[in-house]
Amino acid sequence: MSLPTPRELVALLDGELRGSPAEQPLRAVAIDSRRVLPGDLFVALGGRHCDGHDFVEAAEAAGASLVVLRRDRSPASVPSRPGCARLLVADPLLALQQLAAWYRRTHIRRVVAITGSNGKTVVKTALTALLAGRFRVAASPGSWNSQVGVPLAVLTAPPGTELGVFEAGISAPGEMERLAAILAPDHGVLVNVGLAHLGSFGSREVTAREKMRLFQTIAEPGWVIAPDDPLVNALPLPCPRIHPGSGPPRLLDQRPQGSGMLLQLDLGGSQAQVAVRTRSQPLIEDLVIAMTAAQRLGVPAEEMVAVLQDYTFGPTRMETWRTPEGITIVNDTASDDPLSVQTALATVASSPEGGRRLFVFGGMADLGSGERREHELIGRMAAERGFAELLLLPHPARSHTAAAWNARHPGRAARELGGTAALRATIRQLAEPGDTVLLKGAARQELSGAARAIWESMAPRRLLVDLDAIRDNVARFRALCGPGVAMLAVLKAWAYGTDLPRLAAALQDSGIDWIGVSAADEGAAIRRAGVHRPVLVMLMDTDEVDKAVRWRLTPVVYSLPFARALVATLRAMGACLEVHLEIETGMGRLGVAPEEALAAARLLRDSGVVTVSGVMTHLAGADDPAADGDTTAQLRRFEAVVDGLRRELGTPLLVHAAATSGAVRFPASRYDMVRLGLGLFGLHPSPAVAAAIELELAVAFISRLVQVRHCSKGQRIGYNGTYQVSAERQRIGIVAAGYNDGVPWRFSNRGEVMMQGRRLAVLGRVSMDSMAIDLEPLPEAAVGDEVLIFGAHEGQVLRPEQAAIQAGTIPYDLLVQVDGRRVQRIFRGG
Numbered sequence: 001m002s003l004p005t006p007r008e009l010v011a012l013l014d015g016e017l018r019g020s021p022a023e024q025p026l027r028a029v030a031i032d033s034r035r036v037l038p039g040d041l042f043v044a045l046g047g048r049h050c051d052g053h054d055f056v057e058a059a060e061a062a063g064a065s066l067v068v069l070r071r072d073r074s075p076a077s078v079p080s081r082p083g084c085a086r087l088l089v090a091d092p093l094l095a096l097q098q099l100a101a102w103y104r105r106t107h108i109r110r111v112v113a114i115t116g117s118n119g120k121t122v123v124k125t126a127l128t129a130l131l132a133g134r135f136r137v138a139a140s141p142g143s144w145n146s147q148v149g150v151p152l153a154v155l156t157a158p159p160g161t162e163l164g165v166f167e168a169g170i171s172a173p174g175e176m177e178r179l180a181a182i183l184a185p186d187h188g189v190l191v192n193v194g195l196a197h198l199g200s201f202g203s204r205e206v207t208a209r210e211k212m213r214l215f216q217t218i219a220e221p222g223w224v225i226a227p228d229d230p231l232v233n234a235l236p237l238p239c240p241r242i243h244p245g246s247g248p249p250r251l252l253d254q255r256p257q258g259s260g261m262l263l264q265l266d267l268g269g270s271q272a273q274v275a276v277r278t279r280s281q282p283l284i285e286d287l288v289i290a291m292t293a294a295q296r297l298g299v300p301a302e303e304m305v306a307v308l309q310d311y312t313f314g315p316t317r318m319e320t321w322r323t324p325e326g327i328t329i330v331n332d333t334a335s336d337d338p339l340s341v342q343t344a345l346a347t348v349a350s351s352p353e354g355g356r357r358l359f360v361f362g363g364m365a366d367l368g369s370g371e372r373r374e375h376e377l378i379g380r381m382a383a384e385r386g387f388a389e390l391l392l393l394p395h396p397a398r399s400h401t402a403a404a405w406n407a408r409h410p411g412r413a414a415r416e417l418g419g420t421a422a423l424r425a426t427i428r429q430l431a432e433p434g435d436t437v438l439l440k441g442a443a444r445q446e447l448s449g450a451a452r453a454i455w456e457s458m459a460p461r462r463l464l465v466d467l468d469a470i471r472d473n474v475a476r477f478r479a480l481c482g483p484g485v486a487m488l489a490v491l492k493a494w495a496y497g498t499d500l501p502r503l504a505a506a507l508q509d510s511g512i513d514w515i516g517v518s519a520a521d522e523g524a525a526i527r528r529a530g531v532h533r534p535v536l537v538m539l540m541d542t543d544e545v546d547k548a549v550r551w552r553l554t555p556v557v558y559s560l561p562f563a564r565a566l567v568a569t570l571r572a573m574g575a576c577l578e579v580h581l582e583i584e585t586g587m588g589r590l591g592v593a594p595e596e597a598l599a600a601a602r603l604l605r606d607s608g609v610v611t612v613s614g615v616m617t618h619l620a621g622a623d624d625p626a627a628d629g630d631t632t633a634q635l636r637r638f639e640a641v642v643d644g645l646r647r648e649l650g651t652p653l654l655v656h657a658a659a660t661s662g663a664v665r666f667p668a669s670r671y672d673m674v675r676l677g678l679g680l681f682g683l684h685p686s687p688a689v690a691a692a693i694e695l696e697l698a699v700a701f702i703s704r705l706v707q708v709r710h711c712s713k714g715q716r717i718g719y720n721g722t723y724q725v726s727a728e729r730q731r732i733g734i735v736a737a738g739y740n741d742g743v744p745w746r747f748s749n750r751g752e753v754m755m756q757g758r759r760l761a762v763l764g765r766v767s768m769d770s771m772a773i774d775l776e777p778l779p780e781a782a783v784g785d786e787v788l789i790f791g792a793h794e795g796q797v798l799r800p801e802q803a804a805i806q807a808g809t810i811p812y813d814l815l816v817q818v819d820g821r822r823v824q825r826i827f828r829g830g
C-alpha cells in the first residue's frame, strides 16, 4: 500500500487535526482495532453491533499513527504519544471513501465496475481469472461490495495495478453515487436487474436506474455490458452498450457431461469446447458475461479457453456436492433474489439426476408490498416443478409459501421447521441415496449454517480449516516479528494439504506480503484466483520459465545450471524476470554454494534479462535447541555471502532465511522477511517452538462412528487379530476413516482419537477405510457421533504434534497425508 502521510491525508479530508502527526506515510488502513499495527490509520466506523469509537484508545495503544473519528465522539483523553494524532470529521465513512477515491486515482490505472442483483461475485471471479494472465489485476476480496467494502477493496489493490475489478452492491437509493465516486470506472458490467431489495427501491425500474448510476461517468473508449432488458435499454448511457451473447463470445450449444456441462462456444473466428463444473444456467450466463468483458479487454480466445477448461465456481454459488451415500446437496445461499430462487428451482428440477428433489427455503428479504406474492409464487413453482418435499425455515412470509405449496401438493404438506437443528435432523431422516437437496434463501446466518451443518453431518470425513484462526496466527507472527519484517506464506503441497487458491486469497486479504509455492503452475492457479501479491516459486523447473514470465512469478535460482537455463530461455523469449538467489549454507538441499554465489549473481546480472532482487537460505535445524550452534553457523555463512552480494550488485536485496522455527526461535534470522508454513495452521514444528509461541490450532480432521459393538473376552479385532479383548466385555466403535483417508497406519494399537473431550485408544490394526476404537470410557457414544482424529474442534483439542509422535512421523507429514479426494475440506470464517 502506498498511502499518504497523515498531513497529506488531512489536506485531502475536511477535518480538525488534534495532536502532532508522524511524518512517515501511513502503513495500512484498519477498521478493527485488533488488527492495528504501528503506523496504521484507524477509521472509527459506527456499526449496528460494534462502534469503532469505543476502540479509539485501543487503536492508539496498538500504535495507530492517525485515528479518523466523528467530531462529537472524540474521547476526553488526548493521545500523549508523539506521532499519534486524531482527525475529527463529520462522517468517518465518507472520509474512508474519499481516501479510497484518492487511492483509486493515484494507484490504479483502469477499473471495471460490476453491479447487479445477483451473480456479481461470480462474474468478478471469472473475469479476474480470465485477465490475470495479461494484466496486473486486483479484485475485490470475497463480496466486499458495500459502502464500507468497496473502499476497503480499493485500498487492498497494490500500487501499479493495471486493472481493478470491483463489485458494487446497493440496498437503497442514493448509495450508488458514492460508490461510483470511489471507483470512477472505465468499464462497466451490469449482470442483471432482479427483485432484491424491492422494499427499499419500490420497483424494478427504480432498481435499474439506481444501478446504472454506477456507469454515468464512463466515456468512450469505455463501454458497459448490460442485459438486453427493455427496462435497462430505456436508460441512457454515455458510452457504447454491449449485450452479452449478441456477438461472439457466444454460447452455441451445451450438453451435460459428468456433473457439469460441455459448452460449445463461438469465439469469433473460432469455435471451442469447454467443460465447466456446473449445470447451473445462471452461472453459465455469468461466465459468458465475463468472457464478453475479457474479450473487449484484449484477452485472446485460446487464452480464455485455457482458463475456463474445468472452471470451478466458488463456494455457495450453486455449489453441488455429492455425499458418499449418494445424496446431492446443492448449496446456493449467496442470493435470495426471487429471480435467483426461481432459476435455482428450475435448474435443479431439470437436472438429469434421478431420485427425489427436496427444497429447503429460507425466504426472501425486503420485498415490500411484493412479499406475499413472491413467496406464494415460490411455493407454487416448487410444487409444479415436481419437488417432493418443502422444508421452510422461520421467515415472516413462510406461511404464504406453505399455503401455495399445500394447495398443489395434497398429502405432502410443507414442513415449517423451528431452526437449524430441526432442519438438520429432518434432512438426515428424509434424504435417501439418489435424492437432491436444494438449499436456497438469503445468505443469512441460519441458512448457510444449516447448509454447512447438513453438509458436515453427511460427509463422514472432513478436514475443517479455520480461516479466522489462520488470520489470528498471521497477526501473532506480525506482532512477534514487528512491522519491519515482511511475511511470506509458504503454500506448497496445495497449502499443506488444504486448498491453495482458497488459502492464498484469504491470506492476501489478511495482510500477508508474499506467497510461496513450489511450481509455476501453482503460481498460475493463485494468480487466476485474483492473488496480486508477489509469488516466490521455490522449486521451478527450467521448462517453466515462460509461465513465470506470463504469470509474473519470482523464481528462486537454486543452482548454476538453473541460472544458465533461465538466462537462455529469457533471451530467446525476449523477456525479463526478477529472481531470488538461494544460497546453500548447511541444509544440503538446494542453493548455490557460498563460493559460487558471486559468480551466479554476476552471470544473472550481466545477462541483462535478470534482476536479482532477493537472496535466501534455508535453515536445517532451527526447531532444535541441540542444533543451535549449527543454525548460528549457517546464519554466519549466509551473512558473509549477503555482504559480498550487496557489494557486487549494489542494488537493494530482500534477505530471508527463516521458516516458522527460525522466525520464532532466532530473531537474528528474520532479516527482511520470514517464510511461514506450518505455523500459519497453528502447528509447531517442535516442542522448543511450541514453548516459544502460542498459536491457534486451525485444522481438525474429523470422522464419524459408523458402528458400535459389544465384544466379549478373547475376541480379536482387525487384521491379523493384533488386539484381543481381555475384559469380560468391551464396547468397541468403528470409525469411518482409515489409512486410505490419511489416518497413519502406525496408529494401529497405539494411536488415540477424541470424542466429547475424552481420549480413546485405537484398537488393532488401522484398515484401509476404517479403524476400531475403545468406547469403554464413553458409554453414551452412539452411531453418527463425531470423532476427532486430530486438531481443534468445538472445544476439544487433540494436538497433531502428539499424534505425529504416536505415528512415528512429523506434523508436516501427518497434515499433508489427509486425502484430498476422500476427505471434504470445509472452511470456517471467511
Ligand SMILES: *Cc1c(COP(=O)(O)O)cnc(C)c1O
Pocket (backbone or CB within 6 Å): 490, 492, 538, 618, 658, 659, 660, 661, 675, 676, 677, 678, 679, 685
Ligand atoms: C517449507 C518451507 C518453508 C516453510 O517451513 P515451515 O516450517 O512449514 O514454516 C520455508 N522455506 C522453504 C524454502 C521451505 O521449503
